[in-house]
Amino acid sequence: MCRGIQHPVRGLFLRSYLAQVSRDKLPDIGSEYEGDADTVVDAVEFVLQNFTEMNKLWVRMQHQGPAREKEKREKERSELRDLVGKNLHVLSQIEGIDLDMYKETVLPRVLEQVVNCKDEIAQYYLMDCIIQVFPDEYHLQTLDVLLGAFPQLQPTVDIKTVLSRLMERLSNYAASSADVLPEFLQVEAFSKLNNAIGKVIEAQPDMPILGVITLYSSLLTFTLHVHPDRLDYADQVLGACVKKLSGKEKLEDKKATKQIVALLSAPLDKYNDIVTALKLSNYPRVMEYLDSETNKVMATVIIQSIMKNKTRISTADRVEALFELIKGLIKDLDDAFHDEVDEDDFKEEQNSVARLIQLLHSDDPEEMFKIICTVRKHILGGGPKRLPFTVPPLVFSSLKLVRQLQGQEENPFGEEESTTPKKIFQVLNQTVETLSNIPAPELALQLFLQCAEAANDCDLEPVAYEFFTQAYILYEEEISDSRAQVTAIHLIIGTLQRMHVFGVENRDTLTHKATGYSAKLLKKPDQCRAVYACSHLFWVDDQDNVKDGERVLLCLKRALRIANAAQQMSNAARGSAGSVTLFVEILNKYLYFFEKGNPQITVAAIQSLIELITTEMHSDSSTLDPAADAFFASTLRYMEFQKQKGGAIGEKYEPIKV
Amino acid sequence: MVLVLAIGDLHIPHRAPDLPPKFKSMLVPGKIQHIICTGNLCIEEVHDYFKTLCPDLHITRGEYDEDSRYPENKTLTIGQFKLGICHGHQVIPWGDLDSLAMVQRQLDVDILVTGHTHQFKAYKHEGGVVINPGSATGAYSSFTYDVNPSFVLMDIDGLRVVVYVYELIDGEVKVDKIDFKKTATASAH
Numbered sequence: 001m002c003r004g005i006q007h008p009v010r011g012l013f014l015r016s017y018l019a020q021v022s023r024d025k026l027p028d029i030g031s032e033y034e035g036d037a038d039t040v041v042d043a044v045e046f047v048l049q050n051f052t053e054m055n056k057l058w059v060r061m062q063h064q065g066p067a068r069e070k071e072k073r074e075k076e077r078s079e080l081r082d083l084v085g086k087n088l089h090v091l092s093q094i095e096g097i098d099l100d101m102y103k104e105t106v107l108p109r110v111l112e113q114v115v116n117c118k119d120e121i122a123q124y125y126l127m128d129c130i131i132q133v134f135p136d137e138y139h140l141q142t143l144d145v146l147l148g149a150f151p152q153l154q155p156t157v158d159i160k161t162v163l164s165r166l167m168e169r170l171s172n173y174a175a176s177s178a179d180v181l182p183e184f185l186q187v188e189a190f191s192k193l194n195n196a197i198g199k200v201i202e203a204q205p206d207m208p209i210l211g212v213i214t215l216y217s218s219l220l221t222f223t224l225h226v227h228p229d230r231l232d233y234a235d236q237v238l239g240a241c242v243k244k245l246s247g248k249e250k251l252e253d254k255k256a257t258k259q260i261v262a263l264l265s266a267p268l269d270k271y272n273d274i275v276t277a278l279k280l281s282n283y284p285r286v287m288e289y290l291d292s293e294t295n296k297v298m299a300t301v302i303i304q305s306i307m308k309n310k311t312r313i314s315t316a317d318r319v320e321a322l323f324e325l326i327k328g329l330i331k332d333l334d335d336a337f338h339d340e341v342d343e344d345d346f347k348e349e350q351n352s353v354a355r356l357i358q359l360l361h362s363d364d365p366e367e368m369f370k371i372i373c374t375v376r377k378h379i380l381g382g383g384p385k386r387l388p389f390t391v392p393p394l395v396f397s398s399l400k401l402v403r404q405l406q407g408q409e410e411n412p413f414g415e416e417e418s419t420t421p422k423k424i425f426q427v428l429n430q431t432v433e434t435l436s437n438i439p440a441p442e443l444a445l446q447l448f449l450q451c452a453e454a455a456n457d458c459d460l461e462p463v464a465y466e467f468f469t470q471a472y473i474l475y476e477e478e479i480s481d482s483r484a485q486v487t488a489i490h491l492i493i494g495t496l497q498r499m500h501v502f503g504v505e506n507r508d509t510l511t512h513k514a515t516g517y518s519a520k521l522l523k524k525p526d527q528c529r530a531v532y533a534c535s536h537l538f539w540v541d542d543q544d545n546v547k548d549g550e551r552v553l554l555c556l557k558r559a560l561r562i563a564n565a566a567q568q569m570s571n572a573a574r575g576s577a578g579s580v581t582l583f584v585e586i587l588n589k590y591l592y593f594f595e596k597g598n599p600q601i602t603v604a605a606i607q608s609l610i611e612l613i614t615t616e617m618h619s620d621s622s623t624l625d626p627a628a629d630a631f632f633a634s635t636l637r638y639m640e641f642q643k644q645k646g647g648a649i650g651e652k653y654e655p656i657k658v
Numbered sequence: 659m660v661l662v663l664a665i666g667d668l669h670i671p672h673r674a675p676d677l678p679p680k681f682k683s684m685l686v687p688g689k690i691q692h693i694i695c696t697g698n699l700c701i702e703e704v705h706d707y708f709k710t711l712c713p714d715l716h717i718t719r720g721e722y723d724e725d726s727r728y729p730e731n732k733t734l735t736i737g738q739f740k741l742g743i744c745h746g747h748q749v750i751p752w753g754d755l756d757s758l759a760m761v762q763r764q765l766d767v768d769i770l771v772t773g774h775t776h777q778f779k780a781y782k783h784e785g786g787v788v789i790n791p792g793s794a795t796g797a798y799s800s801f802t803y804d805v806n807p808s809f810v811l812m813d814i815d816g817l818r819v820v821v822y823v824y825e826l827i828d829g830e831v832k833v834d835k836i837d838f839k840k841t842a843t844a845s846a847h
Contacts, residue, residue, distance in 0.1 A: 392672040490747055536750050
């Protein structure tokens with residue numbers, strides 16, 4: 001009867017009403033309407049017919065009316081689509097439809113209508129509807145039929161979206177419970193989907209690259225959920241992607257590159273482990289097609305994954321593979337002539353590379369040395385802007401290795417090739433040298449001194465001397481900023497003071513130089529402090545042959561002269577003497593060596609220094625300096641305290657009048 | 659009670675990738691009133707992280723610090739105590755307690771917080787207390803072998819300060835505490 005109404009919209013509404021009204025009167029299993037005459041089959045037939053007719057009416061709407069109103073018609077159609085889709089919904093609700101009936105009757109009939117109507121809008125909507133409305137188990141079991149329909153659809157239908165949605169549903173289904181996974185294997189879901197996608201892409205050679213990647217992205221997610229242990233499947237998907245990408249230029253499309261990042265991040269998220277992702281041979285190949293900006297984004301994603309999961313990268317091969325992947329961060333790629341990188345971003349990137357380097361570790365010294373050399377090879381290509389960030393962590397990794405080897409006995413019968421501290425120091429020397437050329441002399445100096453200390457602990461005198469030489473050269477030739485000089489001097493003196501490996505000659509040379517530098521610092525107070533710090537170079541507690549009382553006194557006296565000169569300068573320049581702080585500091589140093597038992601520091605010397613300070617403080621031209629007063633007062637208190645201690649110390653301090 | 663966190667020598671990212679997660683989970687914002695940092699963070703990110711823990715942040719410069727504007731030393735007063743901070747690479751010989759005592763006298767402080775050696779120390783002498791919180795990340799040090807990550811929390815209450823040291827040993831956080839009382843005469847100037 002409804003056939004009589006051929007006007008599309010009216011027909012649609014009429015049939016929709018029919019569907020609604022008949023809904024609960026269908027002779028479904030267990031319904032009151034079931035009987036000998038009317039069974040589920042009839043119910044199904046009824047709904048299918050209604051569906052078919054409604055679809056025909058719906059499609060007819062497309063062609064009615066003038067061509068210029070096409071857009072308006074399509075909009076109208078879009079609004080009415082749920083009416084048609086309702087039938088499918090009803091079908092899905094019919095309990096009497098089991099898998100067999102779905103397979104034999106329902107799906108084929110529905111698909112027949114969908115394909116034959118040759119209407120783009122209908123096809124897109126209805127395929128999607130089928131996927132959303134019927135249960136996932138059914139889809140799995142009818143995968144062949146379902147996928148077989150896709151190539152028969154109109155070429156303008158957005159198949160990739162529908163396919164992606166299908167795969168998404170199936171992925172979620174797989175994720176919902178482990179019990180359903182065998183089903184996937186049984187129906188060979190992966191290969192069917194893979195083939196279907198291949199066919200779709202082949203059939204649409206003009207599909208934009210974004211579409212291709214989206215499809216493969218969905219397939220990859222599907223694969224990771226359903227076959228997490230089949231790395232070869234995942235690799236296949238990536239391989240297909242590479243094939244499709246090859247022959248094209250590096251991607252410019254922002255959306256496409258975003259999709260690729262999603263594609264590549266999926267295995268990382270799933271496996272929580274870059275090491276597993278590195279086993280996918282096509283993974284790096286996909287990355288080749290990223291422009292340098294996106295390569296950096298992906299590299300950062302990878303590093304963050306490593307840091308979050310504390311992945312141990314423990315072989316040189318893996319390090320090599322990893323650094324190939326993240327090369328966008330390590331060096332300037334060819335097409336990176338363009339924009340200025342934002343400085344803060346650049347710093348953040350390089351700092352994350354630095355942190356990454358800390359995580360590369362193997363307990364086996366040989367392997368660790370290989371790792372260090374691999375990293376070194378890569379970072380040296382990074383250019384002057386990157387080296388100050390990447391060299392220090394590598395240096396400290398190397399020093400840690402040296403320390404580890406220190407603990408082990410030197411094997412005199414060891415292999416020629418085996419790793420020794422000496423070898424590592426050679427590498428270190430060359431590595432730190434690269435910093436001097438950038439220029440980053442302060443950093444290089446600090447690192448050379450660190451290496452010197454490590455060499456000292458290994459009893460390698462010539463190596464330690466070489467490092468000191470490098471540091472001194474840098475100081476003389478490259479470090480001209482006053483503040484930097486002061487810091488450098490402190491580090492030089494502090495390090496040298498701790499060296500026990502040097503013989504007398506070497507030590508003397510280095511000490512002489514250090515005191516020379518100290519006396520030539522720009523500001524007098526800095527000079528004074530550096531010179532009295534040098535006094536410690538001549539007296540080291542735990543080294544009996546370094547207890548030269550005279551040289552200590554010479555340093556302290558020199559410091560006094562400089563302090564005096566500073567006072568005079570202050571008088572001349574400002575009309576008042578400067579603060580007595582320096583004198584009090586020197587007094588403290590006198591006390592230090594006095595207590596250590598330096599025979600050259602006499603009670604008389606201390607006494608006269610105390611008087612000098614007292615006089616200076618009370619003189620008319622002195623500057624008011626409460627800090628210096630307090631310092632002097634607490635020094636005197638200290639001396640009093642030592643007197644009260646009694647014993648050997650008390651005896652020493654006894655003669656001093658405070 | 660005033661909680662003061664003393665922490666330093668993290669050397670991120672030169673020598674360590676990050677704070678140990680067990681420490682991170684202990685250091686929550688809002689619990690600490692002051693942070694005293696001996697230096698060698700080294701990068702701004704660490705500075706920002708400390709700021710989120712507590713806005714009252716005092717830092718002195720370590721030789722590897724990226725920001726060269728941090729002062730060489732700093733003094734501040736918390737309650738009845740005067741505290742001084744100095745990284746320590748400037749004090750020679752490094753780690754020498756007598757030389758550090760001199761700095762303490764010079765800065766005229768009750769508590770001197772210093773670093774550089776990556777070795778925890780809490781040492782009382784006639785002029786006051788010297789505290790070295792060690793390295794919070796257990797960073798490599800030419801001075802100390804086998805550095806355990808450590809930091810210090812000081813609880814200042816009137817004339818008394820309780821120093822809690824947290825050390826990460828073999829994956830477990832161990833806590834120790836030391837009491838110091840300030841005598842009234844020591845503060846007379």
